[in-house]
Amino acid sequence: MRLLKQFRSACRLAGSYIKISFAAELEYKASFLVWLIANPLQFFAGFLTLNVLITSFGGLGGWNAGEIAFFYGLGGLSHGLGVILFSHTWSIGYQVTEGKFDTLLLRPHDVFFQFCFSDFNLVGVTDLIPAIPVFCYGCAAVGFRWSPASVAALVFVILCVTLLRGGIFTLIGSIGFFAYRTQLIVLWLIISDKGIHYPLSIYPHAVQFLLTVVLPIGFLSFYPSSLFLGKELPLQLPGGVLLWLAGLALIFALLGYALFRAGLRHYDSAGS
Amino acid sequence: MNQTVISVSDLVKTYQVTKKRPGLRGSLVGLFRRERETFTAVDHISFQVSRGEIVGYIGPNGAGKSTTIKMMCGILTPTSGSIEVCGHSPQQDRKQVVQHLGVVFGQRSQLQWDLRLGESFELLKRIYCVEDSAFRATLDRMDRILGIRAFIDQPVRQLSLGQRMRGDLAAAMLHSPQLLFLDEPTIGLDVEVKHAVRDFIKEINAEFETTIILTTHDLADISELCSRIIILSEGKIIEDDSLDAIIRKVSPYRRLVLDFASTPPELHLDGVETESREGNRLILRFDRDRVPAAKLISDVTSRGAVRDLRVVEPDIEDIIRGIYRS
Numbered sequence: 001m002r003l004l005k006q007f008r009s010a011c012r013l014a015g016s017y018i019k020i021s022f023a024a025e026l027e028y029k030a031s032f033l034v035w036l037i038a039n040p041l042q043f044f045a046g047f048l049t050l051n052v053l054i055t056s057f058g059g060l061g062g063w064n065a066g067e068i069a070f071f072y073g074l075g076g077l078s079h080g081l082g083v084i085l086f087s088h089t090w091s092i093g094y095q096v097t098e099g100k101f102d103t104l105l106l107r108p109h110d111v112f113f114q115f116c117f118s119d120f121n122l123v124g125v126t127d128l129i130p131a132i133p134v135f136c137y138g139c140a141a142v143g144f145r146w147s148p149a150s151v152a153a154l155v156f157v158i159l160c161v162t163l164l165r166g167g168i169f170t171l172i173g174s175i176g177f178f179a180y181r182t183q184l185i186v187l188w189l190i191i192s193d194k195g196i197h198y199p200l201s202i203y204p205h206a207v208q209f210l211l212t213v214v215l216p217i218g219f220l221s222f223y224p225s226s227l228f229l230g231k232e233l234p235l236q237l238p239g240g241v242l243l244w245l246a247g248l249a250l251i252f253a254l255l256g257y258a259l260f261r262a263g264l265r266h267y268d269s270a271g272s
Numbered sequence: 273m274n275q276t277v278i279s280v281s282d283l284v285k286t287y288q289v290t291k292k293r294p295g296l297r298g299s300l301v302g303l304f305r306r307e308r309e310t311f312t313a314v315d316h317i318s319f320q321v322s323r324g325e326i327v328g329y330i331g332p333n334g335a336g337k338s339t340t341i342k343m344m345c346g347i348l349t350p351t352s353g354s355i356e357v358c359g360h361s362p363q364q365d366r367k368q369v370v371q372h373l374g375v376v377f378g379q380r381s382q383l384q385w386d387l388r389l390g391e392s393f394e395l396l397k398r399i400y401c402v403e404d405s406a407f408r409a410t411l412d413r414m415d416r417i418l419g420i421r422a423f424i425d426q427p428v429r430q431l432s433l434g435q436r437m438r439g440d441l442a443a444a445m446l447h448s449p450q451l452l453f454l455d456e457p458t459i460g461l462d463v464e465v466k467h468a469v470r471d472f473i474k475e476i477n478a479e480f481e482t483t484i485i486l487t488t489h490d491l492a493d494i495s496e497l498c499s500r501i502i503i504l505s506e507g508k509i510i511e512d513d514s515l516d517a518i519i520r521k522v523s524p525y526r527r528l529v530l531d532f533a534s535t536p537p538e539l540h541l542d543g544v545e546t547e548s549r550e551g552n553r554l555i556l557r558f559d560r561d562r563v564p565a566a567k568l569i570s571d572v573t574s575r576g577a578v579r580d581l582r583v584v585e586p587d588i589e590d591i592i593r594g595i596y597r598s
Contacts, residue, residue, distance in 0.1 A: 009401065016398040024386040027427070103382050105347045106375050107399050108367040268287065269347050 013109065014117045021120035035123045040130035046197055047072055047134055061201035066141025067229055072197060073135025074228075075221030078158055080128030082165035088119040089169040089256075092263070093176030099270030112260055116166075142229055150228075156242070157224040160249040164219055167252025170260055177263025201234050208234045216248050276356075277451055277483045278321040278344060283353035285314040285339050285507075313339040315507035316353070323450070324481040326473065328494040328515075331504035332596050337487045340504070341453050344485075345375055358450060371400070374444030374482075378456035381440055383428045389439045390424045393446060400447035407446065414442035417472045434465035441472055448480065455487045466490070473497050491588045503595055511595060515588070520560065522595060523586035528556045528568060533577040541571060552579075 025032055050072065054065050063071065088095075095101060104114045144150070200208050200222040211218040212235050219241075226233055227241040237244045291307040292298065314336040321327055331337050342348040344355055346362030346369055355362055358372040376382070383392040397407045415421045418438040423431055431439060437457060444452060454473070458466045470493065476482045486498060494501060495515060503511040503518075511518050527547065530536065536554035539546065543562035547555040558568055565583050572578065 013398055016395055020384060020387060020391060020395055023391065024384065027386045099380065102342070102347050102377070102380070105366065106345055106370050106373065106382070108371045109399065265349060267347075269342055 017117035025122040039126040043130040070138030071225040076131025078161035084124030089173030164249040170256030174259040328498035374449035
């Protein structure tokens with residue numbers, strides 16, 4: 001009963017934070033408008049480049065245009081959600097040197113919860129918007145069968161991928177608690193995240209292994225898309241894609257959260 | 273009842289500081305060989321604060337004031353020693369402790385920069401689960417003391433420093449905390465706003481028995497508000513007493529400045545020294561405990577025609593500066 005009350009209270013607080021973030025973002029309408037144009041343009045430009053490659057070479061790592069649209073759209077959906085919830089992990093180093101965690105520590109709620117929701121990134125919505133039509137087009141092109149089971153699987157995959165992306169972002173971003181200046185690591189992270197725009201099957205075997213087991217960004221779109229489209233996997237995954245995805249999402253989320261907590265204990269605030 | 277709100281025992285906070293070598297060569301060498309040294313910000317301090325006290329926590333820059341406050345709030349973890357705030361450890365039970373705390377950092381606003389002030393208040397209402405009726409009552413009270421309704425609908429970024437500080441103070445009080453930490457709340461404010469902030473502190477202390485820990489470099493804040501002062505230097509407590517007791521201890525003398533109608537008379541009174549004699553002006557220094565000012569004035573005026581006189585108390589700023597230096 002108490003847990004339920006706490007959950008409802010947390011949901012209400014998250015709602016308030018989201019409302020405040022929307023209002024704050026909309027204070028700068030021109031900036032938001034630029035994002036609203038630039039991010040979809042970038043997304044569609046990437047998609048068009050892939051289509052040019054597919055048209056020129058008759059496919060990409062064994063994937064045709066429709067399959068690529070499905071894969072690209074699915075990746076875009078989880079990328080948008082990841083940016084909305086976890087993109088501020090990219091600036092943890094800066095926030096540490098500026099003493100920004102003081103405010104969160106002074107409030108009677110979990111710091112990570114506040115960190116995720118208090119700076120809810122509306123710009124992520126501009127990543128999400130173009131992903132929806134591309135994914136819908138991909139679904140139509142590959143003849144995706146909409147059923148309660150497939151929708152449930154899709155929702156499960158999107159949740160797990162968002163959690164996995166959040167875990168990876170938090171794990172790498174939390175290095176900022178110790179290293180303070182992490183722009184290069186973050187830049188590398190963002191580039192890696194963009195790397196998932198190509199099917200894993202185009203990479204050499206060693207890279208495939210690396211992107212499956214060590215830094216599992218192959219699970220951000222490639223493996224789930226392969227599962228939905230019935231494609232052959234470049235690496236055998238005992239237990240299946242969904243089990244690996246859920247397990248990795250949980251492991252990375254826990255690792256990210258643990259490093260964030262350890263970082264918070266290491267936090268020295270900033271001089272006044 | 274003497275209820276302890278804060279109990280600090282043998283508190284230590286050290287930092288590992290990397291020694292920087294000068295110049296580019298030094299930076300390059302530093303990449304491979306780092307020399308670290310331990311810097312002690314807070315050095316074995318102990319004190320207790322009772323409910324309803326207003327304590328001035330003062331010291332020169334870098335003395336460890338903000339570090340102590342941040343440890344008491346649960347922002348920083350002590351290296352050793354223990355802290356209890358409202359019966360809980362801020363490090364182990366942070367959420368319970370901060371529920372009872374209001375904190376204002378004069379140099380860093382807790383308000384939502386891009387939104388109107390009222391929206392910050394509404395978010396804090398949700399964060400601290402404040403009932404509607406209590407929220408409205410507190411807001412009315414804060415408006416009466418700080419006049420916040422005049423600018424509650426303005427975005428925080430457009431507020432003046434004084435308005436923002438008043439907003440921060442009101443925000444810190446919305447959940448009716450038992451304990452208020454004010455870290456340099458009057459820094460950079462004009463005389464009028466300083467006055468409003470001091471009135472606010474007095475009023476909430478009198479009305480709600482709110483315990484207040486005040487860090488400031490403005491000694492007028494201290495003399496007007498604080499029943500007790502803790503002076504910190506290089507991480508150590510060097511004084512912990514009432515302002516009056518500290519003044520008596522450090523500077524037990526007062527001065528009597530006399531302007532005579534003609535040349536001042538020669539005086540030989542017990543506990544009184546002549547500090548200077550210039551024209552018709554005579555300045556006497558006397559021990560406040562041994563010589564009552566009224567008796568001295570009566571003795572002096574009976575020996576010569578005095579045109580004007582005044583008793584001068586020691587300058588607080590000089591006393592505190594003397595303590596810092598010692």
